[in-house]
Amino acid sequence: MPDKLRFIDLFAGASGMSEGFIKAGFSPVSHIEMNPEACQTIKTRAAYHYLKSINKLDFYNKYIKKEINSEEFYREIPEKILNSVLNIEIDDKSIKGIFNKIKKSENNIDLIIGGPPCQAYSLLGRHQEDIEKDPRNKLYIQYGRFLKEFSPKAFVFENVPGMLSANKGQHFKNLKTYFKKLGYEVHHDTLNASDYGVVQARKRIIIVGWKKEIDLGFPEFEKTVLNFSVNDTFSDLPKLKPGEKYDVTNYTNSKNEYLEKSGLRNGVDFVTQHISRPHNNRDLEIYRRAIEKWDTNNERLKYPDLPEELKTHKNENSFTDRYKVVNGTGVSHTVVAHIAKDGHYYIHPDIEQCRSISVREAARLQSFPDDFYFEGSRSAAFKQIGNAVPPLMAFAIAKKMKELLCQI
Template sequence: MTSAIRLAKLQRLRRNELPRVLELCSGCGGMSLGLHAAGFQLVGHVEQDATAASTYALNFAPPEGVAAEQWRQPRDMVDCSAENLAVDLGLPDASGAFDVLAAGLPCQAFARIGRSKLRSVAGDDDAFRNDPRARLYRRFLEYVRAVEPVVIIIENVPDILNFGGHNVPEEICETLDGLGYQTSYTLLNSAFYGVPQMRERLFLIAYDRTLGVTPTFPDPSHAAELPSGYEGARAVALKFIPASGSHFHPIPAAAEGLPGAVSVRSALSDLPFISEHYRDPGSMRRRKLGQHLPYRSSAEVSGYARRMREWPGFECHETTDGHLVRLTPRDFAIFRRMPAGADYPRALKIAEQIFEEALSEVRTRPQEGSEEWTDLRGKHVPPYDPGKFPNKWWKLEPASPSRTLTAHLGKDSYSHIHWDSRQQRTISVREAARLQSFPDGFRFAGAMNAGFRQIGNAVPPMLALAIGQHMRREIEGALEQVFAEDGQQGKAA
């Protein structure tokens, strides 16, 4: 039986009022941006990282009556209850203020890479189980009880399907079943939805049971071919779907005749040619994240690039910002010689060749292992073990979507080396934003590393837009049916 609170929200939506969203762990606002573009109203958000919270406030105006200082305030969802948030934002109460509850819960404890890092730091094989972030989904369920949303959406990494042998989405769905929701989850790859990036994520959607709809997911808008590594990771994740009685929804398949995935070249070619990092490093050091540069006038502007320039509310006509890159002079020559698609083992061989060339130019060749030999080698050859870091470096393939962007870009962007060898560099902050489908007018607070981290942590806005549009169609169709039936019952009575 739907509560009076949820029923009032459904009636509100039936009057074509905008669905009001509260997003937890909002980050800089990737999911919020997509939902906003799909016609949702952003009413509240919770994000503990101060820089990401500032970015959110830079790009989304507070609702009427909400103070700017409260809107940009960082908050921890563990310490901040739904009721406290409502008070801070000047809302009457938590249960009546929000129709949609969304969350991109932290994935470090669920992701396999994050688990191994936690093990190494803590020296404990079960460190990932004990990480407080692994229990945030239970805190999220407390918010569900307090907020009583009629729509729920959660995003996370596919590895959440196997948290030490436990399928967390199934637990969430079973709990939501008991709270009066119909639920589904699946895996979506952003490349199938017009994002120039192979990014596999789990999405869980729940609707109030009164709607009588089991959630489904948007059909792909683009055709893409997943590399073997992504196919393998997907197959492993799907092994943990229960054989019967699961809430898993089959992964939507691309129909015949769809356009191909958006390529890196289509996504980035109109952005500025960057060479200051090797021509004039001082200029790059002085450049700020917010400094604007003009688009390349000679480049063809793809449909995707045009969309990033013209996203409503975030338009950029002649210039855009974010053109910062890492200053790593030892590696510029390696980047220049790497072919597209090359990884770290190949880069190391190239570095060894460059080192041999440098040795041949020395008047007296130093003895191998000597101090002079070691110093010269260090100026040309990276120190990383190729057995431990096979994917540490990767040069983008211009005709394909990018590999997954991660928050680790904030510390090391070598996983995304620009394909244009003339520029001999890793990608810029704005290029990372383009690959994540943030529009060019979206601004990032903080410095370069913070910008990379926020982008890598975000939900791709275009994927969130596709999900938001699909949810609205399902909800609106269900509301028509529910209230039509109520009307017929009233006439019969």
């Protein structure tokens, strides 16, 4: 809509960052993402926002309840909405074509958001020489080409804290120098998602750039005092056994204060994708021991302490906390994409359930609302969730950016 601030979302993932900006009143012009399942998720969410704008969310609810198929669903969504999602890798060959597709829809862009894949800067298990050789380190240059082409008033760039130290800080220095050459003053800070209503300790670097003539510095984003826990976040979801799943089910309790204030349970009277992965007996026994140890002494299970019959790895010196219980009475540790591979690092705090967390539980820890639907397999959904920017954190950033942009 012409009265809204327009933005492009680069390396959009499942559009967690966009979700916060749309909630704050921004209008997306385009999402660019290379992962096909994530792109399908973005299209479904774009369809949600369109149907919400014309008061036809009942049709969306039919789709996520599997009462109609995807062909029937997308047939009712304007091509312009669906075509705004570009499933393509941003590189030297594709970038001009991407520019042209965006310009067919809109040429005036107020803001660019997004962050290149963060695994390149992850400190976990990476040798410095591997980090330096990883081509993803240079994706900020592609980001900059969008700044040069569309000349937005500002940008918001998100990444992991490891970005600051990669190559002894040289990568980050190069990034700032490059963006400055493009005409932007660059500011950054490390934010923790738990300061913005997310029940998760998740530190991220937020880089804000302003056109030099309108430099407003690093914004002061409004924090949320969080007096709620993981148990509050999971309180109304049905109990699950390992391997059990509810594609669609009812809530087991009414809304509590956190679910109301956060907007996670936001109008739908059912919950989707409450899906748990199966576990073998050995893993279940390890999970049980991990939960008991945490419940009894608030101590983490260390891999070397397991009896020999439960061990599967000879390496007892690294990744000793490979089995980790989510803290039910506090905030969760960081949810990352590895959750798609196994659930050992995200064991449910309830010993009666003794399993890793479900897709919907992971989504809630990332602050995705319950009507947000993830396309693809269970593993694809977990990966999208783990890679995402928490929407509530994005919303806090977006509210302040909107306030400042409207002053210009």
